[in-house]
Amino acid sequence: MTYQVAAATHRGRKRPSNEDAFGFSVEHGVYVVCDGMGGAAAGEIASSLAVDEAMRLMTERDGQPMREAAEQAVCAANLAIYTRAQRSSKLSGMGTTLVSLVVEGSQAWILNVGDSRCYRLHEDKLEQITLDHSLVEEQVRLGRLTSEEAARSPLRNVITRALGTQPHVTTDVFEMETAPGDLFLLCSDGLTRELSDEQLARMLSESESLDQLCEALVAAANESGGRDNITCIAVRVTA
Numbered sequence: 001m002t003y004q005v006a007a008a009t010h011r012g013r014k015r016p017s018n019e020d021a022f023g024f025s026v027e028h029g030v031y032v033v034c035d036g037m038g039g040a041a042a043g044e045i046a047s048s049l050a051v052d053e054a055m056r057l058m059t060e061r062d063g064q065p066m067r068e069a070a071e072q073a074v075c076a077a078n079l080a081i082y083t084r085a086q087r088s089s090k091l092s093g094m095g096t097t098l099v100s101l102v103v104e105g106s107q108a109w110i111l112n113v114g115d116s117r118c119y120r121l122h123e124d125k126l127e128q129i130t131l132d133h134s135l136v137e138e139q140v141r142l143g144r145l146t147s148e149e150a151a152r153s154p155l156r157n158v159i160t161r162a163l164g165t166q167p168h169v170t171t172d173v174f175e176m177e178t179a180p181g182d183l184f185l186l187c188s189d190g191l192t193r194e195l196s197d198e199q200l201a202r203m204l205s206e207s208e209s210l211d212q213l214c215e216a217l218v219a220a221a222n223e224s225g226g227r228d229n230i231t232c233i234a235v236r237v238t239a
């Protein structure tokens with residue numbers, strides 16, 4: 001099983017800076033997207049700290065099982081941001097989402113905190129693997145809001161879990177077997193707020209090169225408004 005990757009990030013058309021961050025290592029089978037929050041530069045610091053710390057610990061695992069190393073890396077990234085925020089009033093309250101795909105052979109794990117997402121295109125069907133930790137999506141899952149109401153809600157930006165805001169964090173972990181032809185997409189909400197699942201499914205299934213796909217996704221999100229920073233990593237599984 002081999003994996004190919006491309007990634008893109010863009011400030012979008014409305015935000016003054018890009019608080020998203022991403023990292024990957026094909027050699028180590030590690031892919032991470034983070035979407036930071038906090039005033040001034042705090043969001044950028046939180047997301048880049050999370051990517052750096054998670055990448056470092058997941059790639060230096062030294063024989064430790066992949067899933068265990070990945071879960072510990074997310075906890076360590078959480079604590080690194082939390083500790084840094086405690087030391088500076090300017091950074092107080094900063095946090096970040098994290099969505100990560102880690103692979104070993106045909107085994108894949110997806111780790112998630114917050115409302116960045118992982119999708120998989122499998123046998124031409126797009127499935128959203130992660131569940132958003134956001135106030136409105138939790139209400140949708142409970143049947144108290146429709147998806148349309150959630151998309152319009154003034155509370156749609158409120159996330160219920162983040163890295164860095166508490167000393168401990170609970171991470172969702174999804175485990176699956178990958179198959180040749182599978183295409184994974186990790187992305188921040190600046191992409192998924194602008195594009196429908198139908199649009200995403202069409203663009204992923206029609207994609208030829210991963211570089212072109214990532215560029216096209218960013219361009220489409222910008223055309224649709226570009227109200228937030230946009231980041232995506234596309235990972236294709238080949239035999």
Ligand code: CA
Binds near residue numbers: 035189190228229
């Ligand atoms: Ca965002």
